[in-house]
Amino acid sequence: MSRLRRFAFxxxxxxxxxxxxxxxERIVAEGSPSAxxxxxxxxxxxxxxxxxVGFIVVLATGRWPNRxxxxxxxxxxxxxFMAIALILVGKQLVVSEQLSEDYPxxxxxxxxxxxxxxxxxxxxxxxxKRLLRAAAGTAVGALGLAAIAPAIGLGPALDPYELNWSPxxxxxxLVSEDGTPLKAADIEQDTFYTAYPEHxxxxxxxxxxxxxxxxxxxxxxxxxxRRWAPLGIVAYSKICTHAGCAIGLYRxxxxxxxxxxxxxxxxxxxxxxxxxxxxxxxFGPAGRDLPQLPLAIDRxxxxxxxxxxxxxxxxxxxxxxxxxxxxRER
Amino acid sequence: xxxxRVLIAFALTGLALAAIAHAELxxxxxxxxxxxxxxxxxxxxxxxxxxxATCHGIAGRGMLEPGGTRGAGDIKGQGPPLVGVGAQAAxxxxxxxxxxxxxxxxxxxxxxxxxxxxxxxxxxxxxxxxGPGPPIxxxxxxxxxxxxxxxxFTDHCAGCHQVVAEGGYVTNARVPVIKSDTPTQxxxxxxxxxxxxxxxSRKHISDRQLNSIIAYLQASxxxxxxxxxxxxxxxxxxxxxxxxxxxxxxLVGLCVLIGERxxx
Numbered sequence: 001m002s003r004l005r006r007f008a009f010x011x012x013x014x015x016x017x018x019x020x021x022x023x024x025e026r027i028v029a030e031g032s033p034s035a036x037x038x039x040x041x042x043x044x045x046x047x048x049x050x051x052x053v054g055f056i057v058v059l060a061t062g063r064w065p066n067r068x069x070x071x072x073x074x075x076x077x078x079x080x081f082m083a084i085a086l087i088l089v090g091k092q093l094v095v096s097e098q099l100s101e102d103y104p105x106x107x108x109x110x111x112x113x114x115x116x117x118x119x120x121x122x123x124x125x126x127x128x129k130r131l132l133r134a135a136a137g138t139a140v141g142a143l144g145l146a147a148i149a150p151a152i153g154l155g156p157a158l159d160p161y162e163l164n165w166s167p168x169x170x171x172x173x174l175v176s177e178d179g180t181p182l183k184a185a186d187i188e189q190d191t192f193y194t195a196y197p198e199h200x201x202x203x204x205x206x207x208x209x210x211x212x213x214x215x216x217x218x219x220x221x222x223x224x225x226r227r228w229a230p231l232g233i234v235a236y237s238k239i240c241t242h243a244g245c246a247i248g249l250y251r252x253x254x255x256x257x258x259x260x261x262x263x264x265x266x267x268x269x270x271x272x273x274x275x276x277x278x279x280x281x282x283f284g285p286a287g288r289d290l291p292q293l294p295l296a297i298d299r300x301x302x303x304x305x306x307x308x309x310x311x312x313x314x315x316x317x318x319x320x321x322x323x324x325x326x327x328r329e330r
Numbered sequence: 331x332x333x334x335r336v337l338i339a340f341a342l343t344g345l346a347l348a349a350i351a352h353a354e355l356x357x358x359x360x361x362x363x364x365x366x367x368x369x370x371x372x373x374x375x376x377x378x379x380x381x382x383a384t385c386h387g388i389a390g391r392g393m394l395e396p397g398g399t400r401g402a403g404d405i406k407g408q409g410p411p412l413v414g415v416g417a418q419a420a421x422x423x424x425x426x427x428x429x430x431x432x433x434x435x436x437x438x439x440x441x442x443x444x445x446x447x448x449x450x451x452x453x454x455x456x457x458x459x460x461g462p463g464p465p466i467x468x469x470x471x472x473x474x475x476x477x478x479x480x481x482x483f484t485d486h487c488a489g490c491h492q493v494v495a496e497g498g499y500v501t502n503a504r505v506p507v508i509k510s511d512t513p514t515q516x517x518x519x520x521x522x523x524x525x526x527x528x529x530x531s532r533k534h535i536s537d538r539q540l541n542s543i544i545a546y547l548q549a550s551x552x553x554x555x556x557x558x559x560x561x562x563x564x565x566x567x568x569x570x571x572x573x574x575x576x577x578x579x580x581l582v583g584l585c586v587l588i589g590e591r592x593x594x
Contacts, residue, residue, distance in 0.1 A: 069558045087588050177485070191528040194485065248489025251500050251526040255410040257394055258435050259526065260502040267489050272501045283501050 037092040044085035051077035163312035166206030168293055173198040174209065174235070174303040184297045187213045187233050192250035192264075194238060197305070206313040208238040209293060210247050210264060211303075212275050220277045228294040228306065235293040235303075236279050237313040240266035242286040244315035247273070264290065278310070287316045359430060359444045374456025377449055381430045385409030390460040408434045415522075416463020420454040422518035426511070437503055438525055440510070469517040469537070471544040479546025482539055486530065494550045494563045500526060509551055513544045 055074035058067060106112060126132065174182045174195040182195055193211040196202050216232040228234070238247050245268035253259035263282055264273045271284030279290030291309035298304050360380035365373055378390075384407035387393045392411025412420075423429040427441030445453065458465070484493060492498050495508035503526050508516065517540055523529025535543070553563060561568040 066558065068556050072558075091588075186533060188531055188534065190523055191530055191534060193534075246489075249500050250528050251503065252523065252528050254523065254525055258408060263501065265489075265500050267498075270499070270501050 031095055034092060037088060041085045041088050041093070044081050044088065048078045048081035048085065051075070051081060054078075163314075164308065166309055166313060167197045167200035167204050168206065168305045168308055170305060170307050172200070172305040174211070174295075174305070181302045182211070183301045184231055184233060184303055185301055187211060187231075187303070189213045189215070189232075190252045195235065195303075205239055205244070206237065206309065208246070209235045210238040210250070211235050212250060212262070212264070214262065214276055218276050222278055225278060225292065225294065225310070228292060230295055230297050233295055233303065234275050235295050235305075236264065236273070236275065236290045237293070237309060239314050240268065240271055240286060241281075241288050241290060241314070241316050242266065242271045242284065243268055245269075247290070361449065365448070370452045370455060371459070373449065374452035374454075374459075377445070377453045378456050382412075382453075385431070385434050386412050389413075390415075390457065406434075412457055413461035414463045415457065415460075417454050417458035417466045418464040418518050419522045420457035421450075421466045422515060422522050422524060424450050424453060426515060428524060439504070440506060464521065467514065467517040467521065467537075469513045469544050470541050471513050471548055473538070474541030474543070474545030476542070476546050476549045478539070479542035479544070479549075482535065482543050483546050486535065487543070490527070492564060494553055495547055496563050498564075502526070508547055511547075513548070516544050516547060 051074050055071060055078060058070045058074055062070065064070075175198045176182055177194060177196070179198075181198065182193065187193060191212075195209040195211050196207055200207060202208065211233065213231070213233045214229075216229070219229055219232060219234070221229060221234075236247075239245075240247055245266050247264050247266045249265035249267055250262070251260065251265060252262045262275060264275055264279075265271070266273075266284070266286070269285050271286035272282040273286070273290040274280045274282050279292050281287075281289060288311065291311045291313050293309050294306035296304050296306040359377075362368060362373065362376045362380075368376065378386075384397065385393060386409045387397075387407075390412030392413075393408050395408065397407040423438065424445060425443065426438075427443045428438035431438055443450070454466075483491075483495075487495075490498065490500050490505045491508055492505075497505045497507035499505060511519070519527065520530050520535060520540060520543070553560065561572060
């Protein structure tokens, strides 16, 4: 008990000393009081506190439906009312004033001019200015060319062929998602399959394939690809040539006479490709055909790649479509 | 108003009414006047003749070219053969209201089913009797695994149907929402592949995997919308629109409200 009393006494003296210290005569007259504004601010702050406490209550007790929403309302209310209170304080209670002051005149204009002259004249040791300028120009120019080179690399002038690289080579087996080799006999009509290269990374953009089987009589492949679709099974890159989405839609007619023809469709922007016609673009923003992978069937009946894709896999860029350099057949 | 104008107005109103009347095709189907005296086989055959044969031909032989005669609703019939499709396909198309179709050139879409239960059963068994075909499947979603179902649905279905089965579009067709389908109808659709949908055999999606897909679809009917408003459950596009068109506008408005222009 005595300890508590001693503490209260100490506290009282400290507070009293602090309050007595600042008694100085005012320079500016006291601002006109606005009791009503102060009251509104106090009310808003208390309301904010109520909402904040409400948040704690909901968090602690809430097992009711839409708890997230009540929490949001409580926290939002607490922050919102606090914000309104602060806006009111700023607009109505804090005294604000805008004043501007001109820069003072320079005190020693003569000396300032001298200093700048000294700086200008000191430190010049160049004797062959032109030669140095030419060397600098060469360096900057070469660096600029180096910066543009990757863009030129897209076109016919400088073709590093990296775009055509894929994990698919002649003889590579096609496996399903669980890694089992795909047999030609398992591939049915009117549906679609996803396939990957055996023993290769599936993260490579050129790895995934979409596989469909069409009646061989309905195929309209170019002459050079006549042998690419054994038993009517065709394989295309699963990556759309427009923006690189996975082609996850296969539309197949149930009754072809009155329904749209089979097509592979990209779900992102509805680029539509014709699997019977070498992946030709039927509709949508894709600028070039879907790259086709030549297929072969080995003696065991497994599906194997018979070479690389007909063109580079993945999204297109400007210019690539026009030049046609990248989509050429190899 | 001149007399001619009145006449034109009358004519236009008449045309509009005629168009409305025409658009409202008789929802009805044709049924025998007295069904009680017929056996199931007879009832099925009569319903088939009255509602299906215009397009699917006599005894389900199909009509690959438009038929010469005009059937109900003044349409020229044309449709695939039904021999061998089995009870599976018949039950799917009839129980969803996909069939009968008002016109062979439109996409089958979920509609109110006009047939009674008894008529459905009779018609389904009649179509099944046209040739040996798959029976109505009996999926068991409670044996399925929701997590595996999500994985399989994402691989095979979500491209068209969207990840929580909200439906969407494929070029030239609409893709239906799957929320109101029964497990049996989902299983039938996977095996049959109605309209432009691919079909998936047991070799491709096993019955066990199908149970998981259906279990996932049932779970996805009530997505847990933590944010309160699902905005159609179709992902970042509507979410972004709400952010930019509602939240950003509100913030700019607030800035205008509380800010003050600096006096130069």
